[in-house]
Amino acid sequence: MGNTKSSALSKELLEELKSNTKYSEAELCTWYQSFLKECPGGKISKEQFEGIYASFFPNADPTEYARHVFRSFDTNADGTLDFKEYIVALHLTSGGKTLQKLEWAFALYDVDGNGTISKNEILEIVRSIFNMIPADDQKNLPEDENTPEKRAEKVWEFFGKKENDKISEGEFIQGVMENKEILRLIQYDEPQRIKDKLKEKKQ
DSSP states (O other), X not given: OTTTTSSSOOHHHHHHHHHHSSOOHHHHHHHHHHHHHHOTTSEEEHHHHHHHHHHHOTTSOOHHHHHHHHHHHOTTOSSEEEHHHHHHHHHHHHSOOHHHHXXXXXXXXXXXXXXEEOHHHHHHHHHHHHTTSOHHHXXXXXXXXXXXXXXXXXXXXXXXXXXXXXXXXXXXXXXXXHOHHHHHHHOOOOOHHHHHHHHHHHO
C-alpha cells in the first residue's frame, strides 16, 4: 500500500472499499483523515485497537474481545491493522452483508485458525463477550444463559454436537442462517454508544 502515509487515499483503494463496504467516498475520506490523526504511521497496533474498544466500554472489560476482533481482521498477521483492514473491520462489525458477517464471525470463533471451531473456542469468545456486559445487565440475563458456560453449552446443543466434535465453516454459516437464536447467542450487538461514537468521529 504505497500510499498509506499520504493524506489522500489512493484511487484504487477508494474504489475497492466503496465496492466492498457500505461507505461513501466522502465518509471514507473522513475516516481516513481521522485514522491518520490517531495513527500517523498509517497502521494501528493491537494496543491502540484495545484502547479504542476500552473507550467504548467504560463500565466493562473489552480487552479480550478486542484482542480476538483484532486477530480476526489482521489478515496478513503482521500485528497491525492498516486502513483497509480497519475499514473492513468497521463495516463488518456495524453493517456488512449477512454472509460476510458470518464468515467474519467464523474467523473470530476459530481462535487457532485451523478451519474448525471447538466447544472450547466457543467458550473462549463467549467469555470475552461476557466481560463486556456490565454486571447489572448480566443479572437480567435468562437463567439458562447467564454464564459463559451455559451460553456456550446452548450454542453447542443448537449445532447438535458431541463434546469433542468440531464445527466447519459451512456448518457454522448454515446453522446460524437457519437459526436466529444461535445468531443472538454468538454475537455481541454493538451498543448504541458505539454507534453514537462512530457518528461523532465522522463529524
